[in-house]
Amino acid sequence: xxxxxxxxxxxxxxxxxxxxxxxxxxxxxxxxxxxxxxxxxxxxxxxxxxxxxxxxxxxxxxxxxxxxxxxxxxxxxxxxxxxxxxxxxxxxxxxxxxxxxxxxxxxxxxxxxxxxxxxxxxxxxxxxxxxxxxxxxxxxxxxxxxxxxxxxxxxxxxxxxxxxxxxxxxxxxxxxxxxxxxxxxxxxxxxxxxxxxxxxxxxxxxxxxxxxxxxxxxxxxxxxxxxxxxxxxxxxxxxxxxxxxxxxxxxxxxxxxxxxxxxxxxxxxxxxxxxxxxxxxxxxxxxxxxxxxxxxxxxxxxxxxxxxxxxxxxxxxxxxxxxxxxxxxxxxxxxxxxxxxxxxxxxxx
Amino acid sequence: xxxxxxxxxxxxxxxxxxxxxxxxxxxxxxxxxxxxxxxxxxxxxxxxxxxxxxxxxxxxxxxxxxxxxxxxxxxxxxxxxxxxxxxxxxxxxxxxxxxxxxxxxxxxxxxxxxxxxxxxxxxxxxxxxxxxxxxxxxxxxxxxxxxxxxxxxxxxxxxxxxxxxxxxxxxxxxxxxxxxxxxxxxxxxxxxxxxxxxxxxxxxxxxxxxxxxxxxxxxxxxxxxxxxxxxxxxxxxxxxxxxxxxxxxxxxxxxxxxxxxxxxxxxxxxxxxxxxxxxxxxxxxxxxxxxxxxxxxxxxxxxxxxxxxxxxxxxxxxxxxxxxxxxxxxxxxxxxxxxxxxxxxxxxxxxxxxxxxxxxxxxxxxxxxxxxxxxxxxxxxxxxxxxxxxxxxxxxxxxxxxxxxxxxxxxxxxxxxxxxxxxxxxxxxxxxxxxxxxxxxxxxxxxxxxxxxxxxxxxxxxxxxxxxxxxxxxxxxxxxxxxxxxxxxxxxxxxxxxxxxxxxxxxxxxxxxxxxxxxxxxxxxxxxxxxxxxxxxxxxxxxxxxxxxxxxxxxxxxxxxxxxxxxxxxxxxxxxxxxxxxxxxxxxxxxxxxxxxxxxxxxxxxxxxxxxxxxxxxx
Numbered sequence: 001x002x003x004x005x006x007x008x009x010x011x012x013x014x015x016x017x018x019x020x021x022x023x024x025x026x027x028x029x030x031x032x033x034x035x036x037x038x039x040x041x042x043x044x045x046x047x048x049x050x051x052x053x054x055x056x057x058x059x060x061x062x063x064x065x066x067x068x069x070x071x072x073x074x075x076x077x078x079x080x081x082x083x084x085x086x087x088x089x090x091x092x093x094x095x096x097x098x099x100x101x102x103x104x105x106x107x108x109x110x111x112x113x114x115x116x117x118x119x120x121x122x123x124x125x126x127x128x129x130x131x132x133x134x135x136x137x138x139x140x141x142x143x144x145x146x147x148x149x150x151x152x153x154x155x156x157x158x159x160x161x162x163x164x165x166x167x168x169x170x171x172x173x174x175x176x177x178x179x180x181x182x183x184x185x186x187x188x189x190x191x192x193x194x195x196x197x198x199x200x201x202x203x204x205x206x207x208x209x210x211x212x213x214x215x216x217x218x219x220x221x222x223x224x225x226x227x228x229x230x231x232x233x234x235x236x237x238x239x240x241x242x243x244x245x246x247x248x249x250x251x252x253x254x255x256x257x258x259x260x261x262x263x264x265x266x267x268x269x270x271x272x273x274x275x276x277x278x279x280x281x282x283x284x285x286x287x288x289x290x291x292x293x294x295x296x297x298x299x300x301x302x303x304x305x306x307x308x309x310x311x312x313x314x315x316x317x318x319x320x321x322x323x324x325x326x327x328x329x330x331x332x333x334x335x336x337x338x339x340x341x342x343x344x345x346x347x348x349x
Numbered sequence: 350x351x352x353x354x355x356x357x358x359x360x361x362x363x364x365x366x367x368x369x370x371x372x373x374x375x376x377x378x379x380x381x382x383x384x385x386x387x388x389x390x391x392x393x394x395x396x397x398x399x400x401x402x403x404x405x406x407x408x409x410x411x412x413x414x415x416x417x418x419x420x421x422x423x424x425x426x427x428x429x430x431x432x433x434x435x436x437x438x439x440x441x442x443x444x445x446x447x448x449x450x451x452x453x454x455x456x457x458x459x460x461x462x463x464x465x466x467x468x469x470x471x472x473x474x475x476x477x478x479x480x481x482x483x484x485x486x487x488x489x490x491x492x493x494x495x496x497x498x499x500x501x502x503x504x505x506x507x508x509x510x511x512x513x514x515x516x517x518x519x520x521x522x523x524x525x526x527x528x529x530x531x532x533x534x535x536x537x538x539x540x541x542x543x544x545x546x547x548x549x550x551x552x553x554x555x556x557x558x559x560x561x562x563x564x565x566x567x568x569x570x571x572x573x574x575x576x577x578x579x580x581x582x583x584x585x586x587x588x589x590x591x592x593x594x595x596x597x598x599x600x601x602x603x604x605x606x607x608x609x610x611x612x613x614x615x616x617x618x619x620x621x622x623x624x625x626x627x628x629x630x631x632x633x634x635x636x637x638x639x640x641x642x643x644x645x646x647x648x649x650x651x652x653x654x655x656x657x658x659x660x661x662x663x664x665x666x667x668x669x670x671x672x673x674x675x676x677x678x679x680x681x682x683x684x685x686x687x688x689x690x691x692x693x694x695x696x697x698x699x700x701x702x703x704x705x706x707x708x709x710x711x712x713x714x715x716x717x718x719x720x721x722x723x724x725x726x727x728x729x730x731x732x733x734x735x736x737x738x739x740x741x742x743x744x745x746x747x748x749x750x751x752x753x754x755x756x757x758x759x760x761x762x763x764x765x766x767x768x769x770x771x772x773x774x775x776x777x778x779x780x781x782x783x784x785x786x787x788x789x790x791x792x793x794x795x796x797x798x799x800x801x802x803x804x805x806x807x808x809x810x811x812x813x814x815x816x817x818x819x820x821x822x823x824x825x826x827x828x829x830x831x832x833x834x835x836x837x838x839x840x841x842x843x844x845x846x847x848x849x850x851x852x853x854x855x856x857x858x859x860x861x862x863x864x865x866x867x868x869x870x871x872x873x874x875x876x877x878x879x880x881x882x883x884x885x886x887x888x889x890x891x892x893x894x895x896x897x898x899x900x901x902x903x904x905x906x907x908x909x910x911x912x913x914x915x916x917x918x919x920x921x922x923x924x925x926x927x928x929x930x931x932x933x934x935x936x937x938x939x940x941x942x943x944x945x946x947x948x949x950x951x952x953x954x955x956x957x958x959x960x961x962x963x964x965x966x967x968x
Binding site for chain 1: 460
């Protein structure tokens, strides 16, 4: 695993990310290398990669961030991490990362990751997209090296949080499927939330004050605060505002299949009615006051034939032939009676 | 007048007559809130119009009133927009959308909204987000028939112009929305959300279970019932009532005119309200006082609600629980049902694809909200959500049937009680008229007086009953059925002022059963103050209607209107009747002038423009 390529300048403020498996001596060496590059006028900050989701990084602070250069370069950078690093970078700042990716989409589809299980789950292409979505520009894959089987096995065992029983199977599966990529990316030169006038922008109220607007505002304000005593102000003829098209009256106001009787009904959930049963049920309509529906499925001798058993649910559920149409919902087993004032016919015929 | 602009202001201006446009405006505000806008909802007469050019987006919700006029609350704002002095592109930085509420059985369907849209776009340069929406009561789904598709088109276009803030999504309509109000019992801070707990308010001097009437607003009057008498025969299928109401003499009244309209605020019946209270299990707390607290700055407690409120008062005077549910009702109710079958069905009925079924289940049989609640009995609606579920009871308008000169301090009404059957076993009854039917002398009616549109010709300067000379031009009144109500007011006024050259054309079904105010008209005929022409459609083989009698009396009518420059006034049911009567009038002119059909039509149109041919019809 090669050392990182120097990319920082004297006076830069740089963030270096380490990883939980790295040796202290390797970390130390990487820090010193960077410190030499930024010289005494620059600074090198250090964090652990797995701590990044849980800490507050300084916003827009670093000219460059480097991650994955310290052995082992076995740790993918999650979307959340990429976003946080983006915020920590200064505009035009550089991100350099090295991480393992999968060789193709088939492998990517079967790998899943959690915070504990840090398997690589992306292809290089996915990683590039992830960087772009996180707001980086000029994303470029500088190098791509397949990881040999021994290295894969070592990563599986020590870096990716795979449980010991699973290690053999996972290592076997990932053989030949892992690549190590070096990727650089840049944070755009503008900061989120900054505003700049676009050269072709029209005059809008909020931004550049347009020469015509002050006049409009003045004219309107004067008018608006005027007295309304009508005779002072000449008004447009409002009847002249309307033309042929405006005088048209809408015509399609009733659904086409609106029939005087019944209308379009949805069949109830387990309707099993046939036409003959429909006729019978309608004939039995008159005797509803005496009806007791015991359970939805059983048919009681005195009850009007219920085809589907949804009668008790109310009109919204009843089928077109229901003998209870027009009556309120009731509880199965309840005697169906029109309650209260409905019995008293207050319509004088 | 309106709160400081947030980063996503969204202005909704409404012009409402009965409250429906306000209802629509509030729905739009709900949907705007779910898209992370900060909506401001104001009536057009409350809005500080000097702010208008700074508004990035304004939605106008505009009702129609009378025969096609804008609501009173819109007139000032409208006249302001009409000024010729505005530069043509003054609103070019503002994006607008207009939705009108109207009824296509009126010829001037949605005229205020149509004119508003035209003026804003063509005259003032505003940028329309989408086409105007024309809500129509005659659509089988009512207003929703136009509103739902219009909103579906509106929102994507709005979000294109004003994208969601980064990281935000449209809040799902599938979560329970915040209620508009919180309920606050008692003086202490403890909140009892579902009205449980006992609080004693004897010390507040509050007597429960009373008919505590609402605080009157500026225009609200209280009239006392003196007479409630049935006019139609006892065996006739339609129940038409004559009411006499007395205005409180100690309250100074603006003088009203013949032809004016009484706007009545109905109440629900006490026994029906008791049944609703029992259904919700609120019997023990039905008379416990509470106050409402709005949960967001753009919500206000309606001015007509008294403080404190009780559940009984709310259900009796304010919530239209026996009215017809709109789609949002089904949507909101689905959150409170514990039975998954019910929830699923309610969602289906609220979905766009379920509109046919909704029509079949709710609209066509005229099912009430309470009946839906009884069908979906698993629904447990907390009180605070009930206020969002059930809209307010809308006032109803009736032509005043008495003349202020002949009957000072008295208001007569002629009201047909709305009763009919649909496939629902329980018969249907109009919310307002079923209450009015039960009014007894001494009962209070909360009402207001609104200007009517019918205008009499100038009356003789002083009434001298001995003089049979009438200086005033003749008047022909056509008032079939309850359309006779404003005619009675106009004719009483004329006769009291000594103008005796009057013709009444009255139509109904049976001379013996529903000849409204028969004795009064016959007395006026005896007195020489009225020529009476009647048409009783079912008293013979052929149907004879007022338009037939008009055509038959062409000489008399032509003489009165064309020769002696009289007025021809029509009132009654909209739809076919005005069209047929106009055609009959044209026929009179054609025959008597004599002239061609086209010329006759032109003459009659001229009379209309001059205000000598007037129609006030309702649907």
